[in-house]
Amino acid sequence: MPLAQLQKPLAEARRTLISSGGVHARNDCPLDVCHPFSDSRFRRVPSPLRREELIIHQLKYPHDDADVDINVIFPIERLQGIGSRRSSGRTHGHFSSFIGYSMEPEKFERTVARDIAEAAVPEAKADVALLATA
Numbered sequence: 670m671p672l673a674q675l676q677k678p679l680a681e682a683r684r685t686l687i688s689s690g691g692v693h694a695r696n697d698c699p700l701d702v703c704h705p706f707s708d709s710r711f712r713r714v715p716s717p718l719r720r721e722e723l724i725i726h727q728l729k730y731p732h733d734d735a736d737v738d739i740n741v742i743f744p745i746e747r748l749q750g751i752g753s754r755r756s757s758g759r760t761h762g763h764f765s766s767f768i769g770y771s772m773e774p775e776k777f778e779r780t781v782a783r784d785i786a787e788a789a790v791p792e793a794k795a796d797v798a799l800l801a802t803a
Contacts, residue, residue: 675796682796683759684751686716687785689769690735690742690803691727694718699726700768709780711767713788716760720746727768730803742803763788769803 675682691700693712701708714723720739725732735741748760765785771777 677796679797683794684748684797684799685760685795686714686743686745686748686764686799686801688743688764688766688801688803690725690732690766690801691768692723692725692739692743692766695722695724699724702726702768707771707773707777708768709771709773709776711765711781711785711788713763714743714745714766715763716745716749718745727803732803743801744799748799 691702693700693714697712700710700712723739723743723745725735725739725742732742735743740746743764743766745764748764751760765788767781767785771781
């Protein structure tokens, strides 16, 4: 399948963030870190949230540094800063995060990957996705 071509200058593009770090709003129901094959869901993270409103719910990697500064794995403040500049495009209403560990890659592709793509592109009209891996 060919790569999609950006149809507008990057400075005019609406951006989203997709993370495998298991980041979500503190008041959201946590992802299931104890499931033997991994949680096949994702969380929408409202893009205006502040870093103290976020939590990392993940056991498969050490995230001590990210607990101090979430931007290490989920650069929300960087994207908020870029989006606040007039000449830099926009950040859409929510970002997405999931647990990157999966023992069922085919199921992941059919569920999480498809659901994130559907949430990020048609609904939110994102032109560009920044992928942040944990």
